[in-house]
Amino acid sequence: MLTVGEKLSLIKVRIQDNSEITIPEKGKKYILFFYPKDNTPGCTAEACSIRDEYQAIKKLGYELYGISVDSIKSHLKFIDNHQLPFPLISDEEKTLVEAFGVWGKKKFMGREYMGTNRATFVLDHSGTVTHVIDKVDTNNAAKQLLLHLQV
Numbered sequence: 001m002l003t004v005g006e007k008l009s010l011i012k013v014r015i016q017d018n019s020e021i022t023i024p025e026k027g028k029k030y031i032l033f034f035y036p037k038d039n040t041p042g043c044t045a046e047a048c049s050i051r052d053e054y055q056a057i058k059k060l061g062y063e064l065y066g067i068s069v070d071s072i073k074s075h076l077k078f079i080d081n082h083q084l085p086f087p088l089i090s091d092e093e094k095t096l097v098e099a100f101g102v103w104g105k106k107k108f109m110g111r112e113y114m115g116t117n118r119a120t121f122v123l124d125h126s127g128t129v130t131h132v133i134d135k136v137d138t139n140n141a142a143k144q145l146l147l148h149l150q151v
Contacts, residue, residue, distance in 0.1 A: 008024055009127075017087075024127035031062045033064075034096075035118055036068065036115055037068060038078035052142060075088040118138075122149065
């Protein structure tokens with residue numbers, strides 16, 4: 001997993017409108033929250049928590065993106081179901097999850113599988129990681145994030 005002080009190389013990704021963006025774009029600050037699956041209870045709680053505090057986060061000058069390996073079609077449904085005001089990145093090729101080190105073994109009900117480990121990263125203007133939240137409280141994800149940003 002990327003740690004505080006590490007710098008992200010440029011990566012091209014697709015957002016839900018199927019346009020391509022490059023992260024990190026020089027001069028922009030980012031919040032990138034990785035989550036396992038659209039429209040699941042924990043991921044919905046996390047996304048809705050961030051939705052509810054989105055304006056407060058934007059006022060701090062950050063570009064915010066949710067990221068999962070789900071398809072664009074799945075993202076569009078997730079956005080529509082929960083009125084999410086921020087873009088979602090479809091990382092079907094696993095470019096970002098692997099670059100950030102959040103793709104790995106998971107265990108659920110005794111079954112092991114590969115998947116996205118939930119984590120939030122904050123990047124400064126130069127693309128350097130300034131904060132990592134690897135134990136995300138899904139119900140209070142935005143408050144947890146805002147506490148880190150006010151340090």
